[in-house]
Structure formats: C-alpha cells, structure tokens
Amino acid sequence: EAGVAQSPRYKIIEKRQSVAFWCNPISGHATLYWYQQILGQGPKLLIQFQNNGVVDDSQLPKDRFSAERLKGVDSTLKIQPAKLEDSAVYLCASSSRQGYNYGYTFGSGTRLTVV
Amino acid sequence: ELKVEQNPLFLSMQEGKNYTIYCNYSTTSDRLYWYRQDPGKSLESLFVLLSNGAVKQEGRLMASLDTKARLSTLHITAAVHDLSATYFCAVDKGNNDMRFGAGTRLTVKP
Numbered sequence: 001e002a003g004v005a006q007s008p009r010y011k012i013i014e015k016r017q018s019v020a021f022w023c024n025p026i027s028g029h030a031t032l033y034w035y036q037q038i039l040g041q042g043p044k045l046l047i048q049f050q051n052n053g054v055v056d057d058s059q060l061p062k063d064r065f066s067a068e069r070l071k072g073v074d075s076t077l078k079i080q081p082a083k084l085e086d087s088a089v090y091l092c093a094s095s096s097r098q099g100y101n102y103g104y105t106f107g108s109g110t111r112l113t114v115v
Numbered sequence: 116e117l118k119v120e121q122n123p124l125f126l127s128m129q130e131g132k133n134y135t136i137y138c139n140y141s142t143t144s145d146r147l148y149w150y151r152q153d154p155g156k157s158l159e160s161l162f163v164l165l166s167n168g169a170v171k172q173e174g175r176l177m178a179s180l181d182t183k184a185r186l187s188t189l190h191i192t193a194a195v196h197d198l199s200a201t202y203f204c205a206v207d208k209g210n211n212d213m214r215f216g217a218g219t220r221l222t223v224k225p
Contacts (some may be wrong), residue, residue: 018208
C-alpha cells in the first residue's frame with residue numbers, strides 16, 4: 001500500500017511569512033495526526049483528526065497555526081506568521097482503527113527553516 | 116499531564132555488547148509504542164505493547180511492558196552497527212493520542 005505522502009520535503013521562509021504543508025494519508029485511514037519535531041527532541045502532537053473532525057488540538061498554537069482536513073482525506077497545516085522557533089520537521093501520521101495495535105504510519109516529513 | 120521519560124538520552128556501545136533503554140511514564144496507559152528514526156528520516160514502528168507483561172522480539176531487539184511500574188524496556192542483544200539510530204518510546208494517553216519521549220540516540224561502534 002502507498003505510504004503517507006507529504007509535501008514539500010523542505011521549505012525555507014523568512015520570519016513573519018506564511019507557509020502551508022500538505023498531507024495525504026494512507027487510503028482508508030480515518031485518523032490523521034500532525035506532529036512537530038524540533039531538532040533533538042521527540043515529536044510533539046499538534047492536532048489529531050478523526051475523519052474531518054478535530055479530536056485534540058490542545059497543543060496547537062492557534063494564534064498562528066491552523067489545520068484542516070476537508071472531506072476527511074487530505075490535510076493541510078498552515079503557519080501564519082512564522083517565527084524562528086517554528087523551525088522543525090512537521091510530520092504527518094495516519095492510522096486505521098486496527099492500526100492502533102500496529103503503530104501509526106508516518107510520512108517523510110517537511111523540514112521547515114525560518115530565517 | 117502525561118510525562119514520558121527515556122534514559123539514557125545518548126548511548127554509545129561497542130558491537131557485540133548488550134544494553135537496555137528505559138521508558139518511564141507518569142499516568143496509567145495500556146498501550147506503548149517503540150519507534151526507530153534514522154538521521155533525516157521519518158519514524159518506523161518497531162513494537163506495539165498492548166498489555167501488562169507483554170514482550171515482543173524482533174532480531175536483536177526485545178521490548179517489554181510493565182504497566183504497574185509504568186515502565187517499558189528496549190533490550191539490545193549483541194549490538195551491530197546497523198542498529199545505530201534514535202529510538203523513541205511513545206505512550207497512548209487515551210483517545211489514541213501518543214506522547215513521545217525525548218529519544219535515545221544510539222551509536223554502535225566497531
């Protein structure tokens with residue numbers, strides 16, 4: 001089966017600019033996650049979707065980050081305006097109901113550098 | 116607030132040696148994951164531990180879970196260079212929401 005697709009792979013922007021990341025989960029996976037991984041740290045959950053509804057966005061900085069999952073398939077994560085501390089790898093993961101017992105499948109990530 | 120602590124954070128070992136990585140967590144959970152991450156790559160699922168006393172093995176890696184002690188271990192037997200990577204444990208805090216530890220960066224030297 002095809003994996004979790006993310007784009008772009010790399011992005012460099014100046015602070016105060018905006019940026020958007022895209023994720024296409026594995027077909028049929030109802031749950032989609034966005035994680036932020038700062039260099040040298042473990043991934044931190046930003047938002048969890050179940051189909052097109054938000055399950056948990058308690059750690060999403062809502063003043064600058066937004067995410068949507070229209071039609072319960074693809075998802076986009078946006079940052080506006082970006083700050084230097086947003087430099088990180090943004091990982092998308094998906095899982096099916098059965099997948100909870102097998103681990104989640106992660107995409108390759110988008111590496112964001114804010115200068 | 117669920118806290119997940121791994122130790123050691125850095126581990127340098129020689130080929131052929133054995134070692135254990137520890138993962139402690141602060142609140143009750145009955146589902147724990149181990150992932151591997153190579154530099155510049157994404158995370159690869161290694162093990163999912165679903166109940167107290169669960170033990171899983173794959174090659175030179177063996178993972179176990181003690182839910183009463185809130186502790187999981189990842190044991191490495193006779194390490195080889197190919198095992199060099201960062202290993203993360205992640206705990207399900209409920210609602211299928213994983214929280215990750217900081218990771219253990221393992222380097223296996225000849």
